Amino acid sequence: xxxxxxxxxxxxxxxxxxxxxxxxxxxxxRGDDEGVRLLLDDTCDSGVAEEAVRAAxxxxxxxxxxxxxxxxxxGIVREFSGAAIDRFGDPGVVTLGAECLHVARVxxxxxxxxxxxxxxxxxxxxxxxxxxxxxxSCWWCARESARxxxxxxIAEAAAICRYVAxxx
Numbered sequence: 001x002x003x004x005x006x007x008x009x010x011x012x013x014x015x016x017x018x019x020x021x022x023x024x025x026x027x028x029x030r031g032d033d034e035g036v037r038l039l040l041d042d043t044c045d046s047g048v049a050e051e052a053v054r055a056a057x058x059x060x061x062x063x064x065x066x067x068x069x070x071x072x073x074x075g076i077v078r079e080f081s082g083a084a085i086d087r088f089g090d091p092g093v094v095t096l097g098a099e100c101l102h103v104a105r106v107x108x109x110x111x112x113x114x115x116x117x118x119x120x121x122x123x124x125x126x127x128x129x130x131x132x133x134x135x136x137s138c139w140w141c142a143r144e145s146a147r148x149x150x151x152x153x154i155a156e157a158a159a160i161c162r163y164v165a166x167x168x
Contacts, residue, residue: 017051018164021059021134022157028087028139029153040131054119056134057111060104062160063141068148076144077101084136090111096122096133097140104137 020043027035043049064073080101085093103111103118122130146153 013051014055015161015164016048017055018059019161020046020140021052021055022161024025024112024131024135025142026154026157028135029143029157036135040128040135042048043131044127049117049131050123052113053122053130053134056138057098057103057115058106058119059138059160060100060141063138063145064101066149067141068143070146070156072148073105075148076141077105079144080137080140083140087139088132088136090132092129093132093136096125096130097136100134100137101141120167 017050020039023040024036027033027039043052064076067073067076081094081098084097085091088094099118099121103114106114119130122133142153142157144155
């Protein structure tokens with residue numbers, strides 16, 4: 001007699017998108033390049049890259065808001081390009097990450113429109129490339145925001161995933 005596992009509960013789309021985005025971010029924080037590659041492949045193959053890219057500015061906004069004043073968020077944004085080119089080596093990924101950071105900082109009144117433009121522009125470059133840019137921006141914000149507050153960025157990313165899964 002074959003035993004089967006109970007079906008996995010159907011997570012809301014927002015929770016799946018955040019998980020698909022933060023999983024490679026955590027792998028990136030750990031320095032696991034092969035894990036990042038596999039997770040990006042899986043996200044692209046499963047068809048949730050667009051939702052993950054759409055979630056990126058909201059995740060970046062969370063990390064920027066957590067950064068301590070007076071200059072925490074501004075410093076994270078200012079130092080992104082240099083750090084991202086060192087880590088990813090691809091100017092296109094850095095450009096998309098910078099665009100994501102910009103969208104995360106626009107006023108609430110135009111955030112939805114700015115996010116739509118960002119997602120459309122990013123996806124026009126291909127799902128994989130768009131996802132890499134989103135991961136780059138989230139990786140840097142997670143790393144630096146946590147460093148500035150002296151917390152573990154991996155534990156914090158896991159907490160954000162749990163939170164979004166509960167409220168999504």
